[in-house]
Amino acid sequence: MRTSTRRSHRLVAFAAVAALATGLLAGCANDSDGGSPDASGGGGGKGKTTLTIGTFGVFGYKQAGLYDEYMKLHPDISIKENVTTRTDVYWPKVLTRLQAGAGTDDVQAIEVGNITEAVETQAAKFVDLGKEVDKSQWLDWKLAQATTKDGKTIGLGTDIGPMAICYRKDLFQKAGLETDRTKLAALWKGDWAKYVDLGKQYMKKAPKGTKFVDSAASVYNAVLGGASVRNYDKDGNVVWDKSEGVKKAWDVAMTAATSNMSAKLKQFDPTWDQGFANGTFATVACPAWMIGYIEQKSGDSGKGKWDVAAAPTASNWGGSFLGVPTASKHQKEAIALAKWLTAPEQQAKVFAKQASFPSTPSAYANLTPQADTTAYFSNAPLTQIFSDSAKTIPSQPLGPKDKPIDGAITDIGILQVEQKGKTPAQGWDAATKEIKDVLGQ
Amino acid sequence: MTRSQEALAHPASSAEAAPGSQPGAARGAHGRGTPPAGAGSWRSRLYRWDMKASPYVFIAPFFVVFGAFSLVPLLYTAWYSLHSVQLSALDHQTWAGLDNYKNLFSSEFFWNALENTFTIGVISTVPQLVAALWLAHLLNYRLRGSTVWRVVMLTPYATSVAAATLVFTLLYSWDGGMVNWLLHFVGVGPVNWRESDWGSQFAVSSIVIWRWTGYNALIYLAAMQAIPSDLYESAALDGAGRWQQFRHVTVPMLRPTILFTVIVSTIGATQLFGEPLLFGGVSGSKGGSEHQYQTLGLYMYDQGWIIGNLGKASAIAWSMFLILLVVAVVNMLLSRRLRKSQ
Numbered sequence: 043m044r045t046s047t048r049r050s051h052r053l054v055a056f057a058a059v060a061a062l063a064t065g066l067l068a069g070c071a072n073d074s075d076g077g078s079p080d081a082s083g084g085g086g087g088k089g090k091t092t093l094t095i096g097t098f099g100v101f102g103y104k105q106a107g108l109y110d111e112y113m114k115l116h117p118d119i120s121i122k123e124n125v126t127t128r129t130d131v132y133w134p135k136v137l138t139r140l141q142a143g144a145g146t147d148d149v150q151a152i153e154v155g156n157i158t159e160a161v162e163t164q165a166a167k168f169v170d171l172g173k174e175v176d177k178s179q180w181l182d183w184k185l186a187q188a189t190t191k192d193g194k195t196i197g198l199g200t201d202i203g204p205m206a207i208c209y210r211k212d213l214f215q216k217a218g219l220e221t222d223r224t225k226l227a228a229l230w231k232g233d234w235a236k237y238v239d240l241g242k243q244y245m246k247k248a249p250k251g252t253k254f255v256d257s258a259a260s261v262y263n264a265v266l267g268g269a270s271v272r273n274y275d276k277d278g279n280v281v282w283d284k285s286e287g288v289k290k291a292w293d294v295a296m297t298a299a300t301s302n303m304s305a306k307l308k309q310f311d312p313t314w315d316q317g318f319a320n321g322t323f324a325t326v327a328c329p330a331w332m333i334g335y336i337e338q339k340s341g342d343s344g345k346g347k348w349d350v351a352a353a354p355t356a357s358n359w360g361g362s363f364l365g366v367p368t369a370s371k372h373q374k375e376a377i378a379l380a381k382w383l384t385a386p387e388q389q390a391k392v393f394a395k396q397a398s399f400p401s402t403p404s405a406y407a408n409l410t411p412q413a414d415t416t417a418y419f420s421n422a423p424l425t426q427i428f429s430d431s432a433k434t435i436p437s438q439p440l441g442p443k444d445k446p447i448d449g450a451i452t453d454i455g456i457l458q459v460e461q462k463g464k465t466p467a468q469g470w471d472a473a474t475k476e477i478k479d480v481l482g483q
Numbered sequence: 484m485t486r487s488q489e490a491l492a493h494p495a496s497s498a499e500a501a502p503g504s505q506p507g508a509a510r511g512a513h514g515r516g517t518p519p520a521g522a523g524s525w526r527s528r529l530y531r532w533d534m535k536a537s538p539y540v541f542i543a544p545f546f547v548v549f550g551a552f553s554l555v556p557l558l559y560t561a562w563y564s565l566h567s568v569q570l571s572a573l574d575h576q577t578w579a580g581l582d583n584y585k586n587l588f589s590s591e592f593f594w595n596a597l598e599n600t601f602t603i604g605v606i607s608t609v610p611q612l613v614a615a616l617w618l619a620h621l622l623n624y625r626l627r628g629s630t631v632w633r634v635v636m637l638t639p640y641a642t643s644v645a646a647a648t649l650v651f652t653l654l655y656s657w658d659g660g661m662v663n664w665l666l667h668f669v670g671v672g673p674v675n676w677r678e679s680d681w682g683s684q685f686a687v688s689s690i691v692i693w694r695w696t697g698y699n700a701l702i703y704l705a706a707m708q709a710i711p712s713d714l715y716e717s718a719a720l721d722g723a724g725r726w727q728q729f730r731h732v733t734v735p736m737l738r739p740t741i742l743f744t745v746i747v748s749t750i751g752a753t754q755l756f757g758e759p760l761l762f763g764g765v766s767g768s769k770g771g772s773e774h775q776y777q778t779l780g781l782y783m784y785d786q787g788w789i790i791g792n793l794g795k796a797s798a799i800a801w802s803m804f805l806i807l808l809v810v811a812v813v814n815m816l817l818s819r820r821l822r823k824s825q
Contacts, residue, residue: 461675
């Protein structure tokens with residue numbers, strides 16, 4: 043009896059060792075595999091080459107059927123998309139992999155908030171795509187954002203985020219405001235302050251349980267996206283506290299935060315989605331990519347009630363790039379894929395699917411949003427509104443720490459004023475302190 | 484399998500017993516080193532080597548994994564914490580000495596995070612363990628369908644942090660959340676659970692309490708069931724009521740178990756991360772607009788992955804490690820004292 047229990051002990055121990063050892067080996071195998079996701083491909087043209095593309099959020103390539111189309115055009119290529127939902131999770135991962143020289147995807151998406159950091163610190167890790175394409179296809183400022191000082195283009199522009207104002211016609215009507223999109227646009231044209239002034243008017247007769255905007259932070263982002271100076275000057279110095287753009291955006295956001303017109307939501311929180319569904323706010327500054335989001339989250343209850351008007355000033359919020367890391371084992375194929383996906387025709391297809399707006403002006407002439415979407419937004423001329431905005435967006439110098447700086451202002455400074463009853467001066471001080479911490483000053 | 488086959492496969496078990504005079508304690512200390520009959524033969528040397536090395540081989544996998552995924556990163560973090568390292572330039576490390584630590588200890592954000600970690604730790608751990616003890620006490624009675632109750636107790640623990648926190652976030656949303664809806668029946672105005680100072684800490688703690696109370700209750704229950712019933716009988720004979728039995732029999736007998744759960748909960752509280760991060764939603768690593776529920780774990784994540792200052796984040800990591808060491812020492816002293824007083 044004794045020996046048999048010992049035997050079973052040994053068996054268990056052996057099994058444990060075996061399991062751990064296989065685990066370890068598998069781990070190592072995965073590691074060394076990371077760089078070349080497909081062992082069978084890449085060789086002498088035999089078999090399929092698997093290209094991986096790393097994206098975040100919803101790029102819409104899969105949804106628009108572009109991968110399938112490309113694979114049909116190139117039978118020897120198979121495409122695998124690795125999606126990370128949040129950019130703040132996606133980007134650190136990409137940064138470490140780029141520097142390790144392993145584990146990157148063959149095509150890697152870069153968000154506009156990270157593009158300057160990529161250009162300034164990771165340029166050597168990306169293939170120069172400028173040589174591969176006709177650079178004049180892109181909007182000048184879009185191309186410039188992904189180009190180093192010595193002229194290397196590390197990413198091809200995908201979409202941009204030209205701004206409009208999405209508003210609830212039905213709520214405007216109840217509040218006794220103008221509901222026609224051209225007249226509204228004329229009313230606030232040229233100055234975001236006029237937009238929040240209209241908010242004050244809205245609040246006087248606001249339908250019960252509704253506010254004018256979703257959040258003060260979204261107003262800040264919208265205004266800032268149209269400024270010619272953001273947090274950095276042309277020479278790359280941090281000038282956020284002296285920047286005209288920041289000051290203007292802050293002032294407008296403060297009006298929104300302190301005059302009871304904000305629903306005090308945080309964008310992309312579940313409660314924000316609920317706000318869309320329940321119609322608790324009447325307007326939201328909407329870049330083109332938000333159109334699909336609004337349609338989805340507001341659902342049937344919002345159909346035909348939403349409308350779109352031109353924003354006070356042209357402004358950009360968001361947008362991305364596709365780069366090819368030098369660590370890619372299939373550079374040639376990856377470059378071809380990135381080129382194809384960012385070509386005007388394909389950008390137009392993504393627009394047709396989810397209204398992500400092309401960064402290539404030649405696509406503007408024949409952009410057709412989905413009939414459903416147009417109907418959802420009261421037949422607003424989406425293409426015209428967004429392309430008018432796109433053509434006049436000012437070129438804005440970006441910097442490597444734009445994201446944390448913007449975040450400190452919106453998520454610390456503005457939020458304190460909006461939700462904790464702090465004065466604007468206190469909010470500004472808190473943001474200043476936070477940004478000093480961000481910059482390590 | 485027959486016994487003879489086993490003996491063949493494991494000559495050790497029969498040989499081992501030979502030199503020792505007590506076959507029952509074959510693995511005793513003196514049995515291990517003593518060579519069997521016929522010393523000097525390759526077989527016996529092999530046997531001796533087997534006896535000496537096997538235990539190490541068996542535990543080696545743990546230490547290999549621990550070394551690769553814990554010890555090396557730990558030391559590497561220490562190295563990083565003495566350098567100025569940016570996430571975007573991992574290869575450009577410049578020696579910074581103790582600058583990261585100095586910077587950290589002079590930063591009000593660090594002390595704020597430490598304080599939050601402590602207060603959230605206390606308001607989540609204390610009620611959680613008290614409730615667990617009470618629940619275990621109730622479950623220890625003869626109950627109809629006791630297995631069902633026990634399984635139910637464990638379900639929160641089996642729920643993922645993300646799912647639980649998402650639900651709690653909706654419950655606590657200040658506009659239209661269920662908690663505020665219930666509060667308005669008792670005449671309390673809507674509380675901004677995410678941005679108010681104590682409200683947010685309470686909300687985060689409640690998620691922790693919800694998840695871990697059942698788990699601790701089951702540990703207590705297991706320990707309670709090991710208490711000999713004659714203790715209760717004699718206590719009952721002496722006229723002790725249920726509460727007195729609980730106080731004078733159950734709790735003293737559970738002391739080692741309570742100490743264990745306190746240690747584990749303290750470690751968990753020091754590392755609290757997932758709940759506040761997800762509770763904060765977008766930009767959750769800030770822990771609220773005034774960092775009112777930013778724990779040390781969140782502060783480290785914010786510095787390292789959002790701001791990209793890995794040197795400072797490493798210094799935070801090491802500070803947390805040192806804090807845990809201090810906690811461990813305090814625990815050790817306490818338990819030693821408890822043992823002496825018994």
